Structures are given as structure tokens and as C-alpha cells.
Amino acid sequence: MAPGTKGSSKTAAGSGAPHAPSRRNFLRLLGGAAGVALVAPRKEAFAAEQEHSGPGNHPRPGPGETEESTNRLRRWAMVVDLRRCDGCTGLGLPPQCTQYCIWGRLVPEGQEWVEVYTVRTSEHLSPSEDGSPMCLPAFCMQCQNAPCANVCPVGATFHAPDGVVLIDQMRCIGCRLCMAACPYDRRFFNWSEPVQPDWVKKVPYEVRTQVPAIRGTVMKCDFCTERAAAGGLPFCVDGCPNGAIYFGDLEQDVATNGREIVKLSRFLEENHAFRYKEELGTEPRVWYIPGHGQLVREGQGSANPGAHRPLRERLEWPWRTLAAAARQGPREGATGQRSRG
């Protein structure tokens, strides 16, 4: 479907060892993202479909699906094995799911579509023996009873048939009622002109990849389904050094973290998976397996005693640096990175 994305989808998958985000890695990811953005494969088809559909209802095939290819729709889902998530504190790195998401999806400066929260164990779920907090990477939950999609006045946020909640930034009026409604704070508003790489602005808009970002509209995680269409995995899954994040399809009952493949229903059941804020009735498509990074922290000893809080302040949005580098020429550009203020 999107041949440009094919090569990049395996950048990080399968490289079992924890890896530091090197510049080379980043550039490879960026190349992949550029492929995603530039190919923009179904723009015309989408526009045509929009004309036929009423407001708030955008029937279109899911990624990798056409009516000829199969009658079965995908139902994308994520599972996070919290036993294997320490928020990358053990590596002394900022959360790599967030970082890869930013790099890969050209996330505008300041936004964390995937955000790693620190849950004090007294509040939720299974407490850990050593009192370390639970790290909880939160994606857009792709709620099936989505409060955001329910309240949108113009149908700019809607469910694709594969269950993923998308945003049409060309239609969004920026009222932010969806953000008020989202119980997970998983939506982001472009308060200013989004800081993204310069070339992105010239790309034709594509709803599946949300590029280019548009000022005064809302953005969020969309499960990277454009990559899934090309047989790849979401950037956060690729970025996780511990293989804690699984991406899968409820319909085919299968999920993978890029290293192993599991039968999704059994995986959830055997590991007592839960959904965050299940009681709200939003029907999320993200499951968590209770844990507090014990499988990762084992053997690390007390290399990082007390340093349990994810180093979110060290996340990098390198867009300004890249733009400056492009202006100054290739030589001087490599110094300094803009980090979150």
C-alpha cells in the first residue's frame, strides 16, 4: 500500500538488546517517517469518500484493507506488559516509546502522544515489593465508546472502521471540547504554529499520518496504522528496549512486540490484563498487564536507587535544531538539541 514505509518498519524491531538512541537510529526513523508522510497514498480516495459520507461518519477501509482483499476488518489493539516497563529509568534514558514516537511521527514540539506516567502504587493495582512506582505508558486508548468522538460538534474526530479514532485536522474547529471530554488527557492542541521539520509543511495533508500539523487543531496518537498497513509496527513498539509493548489485531487474535508473537486473548487472560479506567465505560483498546518493571529491574540491582521517575524532561524534539542546521549548512548542525523546557 505504502511502499515507502516498508523498509523503515523494521528499523528497531528485532534488535533485542537495549539500544541507546543514536543519531543514526534517529535519522533512519526520520527517513521512515518521511516515507510515511510523503507517500500520502489515499488522499484523493479519502476526499472522494468524504463526499459520500455524512458528518461524523467516515467509512473507509482500514489500513491494509480493501474490499477485495478481505471481508474482515482489523481491530487494532495494544498491550503493555508493565512487568517489563521501568520507564527506561534503568537505562538512564527518557522513555523510548515517547522518544521514538516523537522522532518517527514528527510530533510537534512539546507534545507527548505517548506519555509515561508514574502511578503511585498505593493508588492503583498491584503494589511492588520495593515500593518503586508503576510506570504506565499511555497511548490514545482508541476508546470504542469514545467521549471525544461523541462530543465533537463537526465530526472531525471519528472512528475508522478498524476502531482507531482519527482526527480530520482540515475540519477541526479547535473548540477543544474533545480534550475536555477525554478522561485520559491523550489529546494535544497546537496552541502555536506547530514546530515541525520545515519540509513537512509542504506535504499534502493526510488524515492517517496527521501531517502536516495545523495550528489551532487537535492531534493525538493514532496507533501508527499507516505503518501497520505496510506491515510495520508502531514507533513506540519499535522503540521499546524491553519489548514491553505489543501491537495486535483483536480480529485475528494475534499481537507482537517485534520479537515474539502471542495469541492475544490468551495473553490477556493469563496475565490478568486490565484496561485503565475500565469503570468509565469508554471501552479502550489498550490493555495493561499488571507490574512495575520487575522483569527489567531484576539484576540491575540498585544501580539507580530512587531514580524511578521517567526522565521525561530529557525528551527531544529536534525540529528547531534540524532547521537551524539546514540553514547553517551540514557541518555545524550537529551540535545542541532542543529539549523540553
Added chain:
Amino acid sequence: MAERVEELTLKPLEGISRRYLALVGCLLALVALGVYAYSRQLAQGLAVTGMAPTVNRVIWGLYVVNFVFFIGISHAGTLISAILRITRSRWRTPITRMAEFITVTALLVAGLFPIIDLGQPGRVLNVLRYGRWQSAILWDFLAITTYLTGSLLYLYLPLIPDLATCRDRLGGKISSLRHRLYRLLAMGWRGSPEQRRELQRGITVMMVTIVPVAVSVHTVVSWIFGMTLRPGWNSTAMGAYFVTGAIFSGVASVITVMALLRKAYRLEEIITPTHFVNLGYFLAAMGLIMVYFNLSDLLSAGYKLEGLEPLYLRQILTGSLAPFFWFYAFTLLLPGLVVLIPWTRRVGWIVFASVLVNIAMWLERYIIVVGTLRTPQMPYTSLARYIPTWVELAITAGGFALFALILAGFAKLVPVVSIWEVREHLEAARGAPGQAIAASGSPSESLGP
């Protein structure tokens, strides 16, 4: 006496004093400041507001607070005037016009704020183009436009005989353009029995229709908040609570505006202490209903302390919003105290209480909007920090100035007191010996028949 009413109310329409010009100049300057601030926002996006640093937490700020506040005081008018008309409260006649002014003006200003708050104001027509009836914003859009249309009609119909009076009496004293405007708007009114009957019928239809529309407006405004899962908003009482709060702040603003116009136009003979005391009773009653709502809401949330409620309640009862909240709670009781104690049951005290109520109700809207949004609903360590920027403050000031400016314009264009209704009232009173006339402000004047 009827002559005197005409004289008093028409006199200010004849000329423009220097003080009036100075007032309009100041208000225009403030509006210009607001427009300038908005131009900065258009150029740089909502990044210039205090919401931006909170990233995705306090996503609504002063603009939404002002929206809810102005929608609230828009209830002043039409609802109060309709209730008093329906109950045939005779003392109402000199104040209904002002109340209706406030409604229309407040709605016009209120309608600006959601658009100012939009990230993509140029796409506002998408609401018509792609509108989904599942969204509370569409309910608001429908209710507010209906209410504005109804309020304009309800302001206009009782205005027709007075416009005819202006046409007949002000000829030669005003510009020919204005005279032509009066002639056009008076629609050939001569006061024939047939015309009176038709007018009365029109007013009756409007006064009955406008009540459910007014109630619906503030109900659906509350549902913008009530249809979400957030603490402080997720309550079935929201609709009724907002309607009561709207009437409460509406009555307070009628009293405030009434006091200002009375002073400016020297209407002491027409607008008497009785009017202030009667509206004071109304205000006191609404305050007590507000106390009831707040108590039941706080108790049922505070008893169970479900989910995020403790965080929300702590910040408003003892935390950083506590000064606002307890000031607000005090002003709920203040009007009751003022009218209860004989020696505070005076114009000055009632106006003082009303001004405080207006301020408190604005702060209450702030607590509702910002207080809830600051409450962490994800595992954050602290409340979000929202500090309004100069742009938001300037636009807010501009909004209030615009409100005053439109009111001042109305007050120069048409009589601020419904001359014909006061006259009818006086005629009716003359036919009933022993009944003191309203305009004399006798204490025997009471609420309705």
C-alpha cells in the same frame, strides 16, 4: 404624572452630554484594546494565552468563563421580565425594558467568546456545514440563536408604542436620520384599539414562549460540561444549577444596571426604592436556592469522595480556590441578610450586594471551568497552573466594555423605561382609589395581583 414619565425618559434622548461622550470614549478605548489583543492572538495562535503552558490540561480559560458568565446574566432580562409579566406584577413596568436590554446585549457579547476561544475561528461555519446533533455545542448553537431571536422580538414588541412616541415627540430635536429610523421601526403605530389588541397578543405569545427557551439555554450550556466525565462537571444537577445561577446573576445585574441608569438619567421618581427592594427579595430567594444546590452537590460528592472528587473538593474548600469559593458562598447569603434586616433594606445596600453577587458569580464560573480542569485526572503530581495572560485579560476587559457600550447605545436610542406600560399602569391605578401609584414608590405596592 404620565407626562412627567414621558418627559423624564425622552429628555436624555434629545442630546448627548459631554459626560456621555467621555464614557463612550473610555469604553471604545477598552474595546480597542481587546480588539488589539485579539489581533495578537490571531497572529500567533492561542499560544498567547495562559492555557498553552498547561499543554493539555487547562484547555479552557477566561474565554469560556466569560461565555458562561454573560449567558448567565442574559437570563436577567427576558426571564425576569417574562415572569413578572406573566404574574402581572404591576411594579415591573419601569424595569422590564432595562432587563430586556441586558438580555440582548449579554447574548451578543456572550456569543463572541466561543469564537474567540476557537483555534480555527475561520472554520466556525463548519458547525453549520458538518454539525452533529450528538454534540452539546450544537445544542448550544441552536438554543442561543433561538434565544437571541426571541429576546430581540420580545424587546422589540413592547418597544413599538414608545418608538411611535419618539417619532411624534422628538421631531425637530433630533437628526432627520434618527427620526426616520423611529418612523420605520414604529411601523405606523397609532395606538388604535385594534393595534393594541394585536400587540398584546404578540407580547403574550412571546412572554410564554421565552421562558422555556431561556431555561433551555443555560441548561444546555451546563451540558457542555455535564456531558463529560470530569469531577465537578459530571453531575445531573448541572442544568438546574446553572439555570438558577443564571437567574441569580441576572437579577443582580438588572439591579446594578438599574441603579446606574437611574442615577445617570435622574429617574428617581420612576424607579423607586420599592423596585430595588422587590428585586432584592427575588435576589435573596435565588441566593437561597443556590445555597440549596451547592449544599446538596457538595454533600453528595463529599460524602462518597469517589475517584477524583477529593482532589477537586479540597482545592475549592481549603485549597487555592478557597478564597473565591467562600467569597461566593458569602454572597449567596448576603442578599438575604440585606433584605432581612430593616436598616439595610435600602437601595444602597441592595446595589452593593448585587455588585458583589456579580463579581462572585464570575468567580464561581471560574471555579467551575478552571477548578475542574486543573484537577489532575491522570497520575500527575500536582494541580495544573493556569495564569491568564494580558491577552486574555485585555479581551475580557474589552468584552465587558463592549457590553457597557451597547447598553449605553441602547439607552441613547430608545427610552430606558417603557413609557406606555407605565402610563397604562398609572391609569389603572387611578381607577382604583386607595391604591398608591407605582411611580410614587409607596410601600403598599406589592408583588403582583
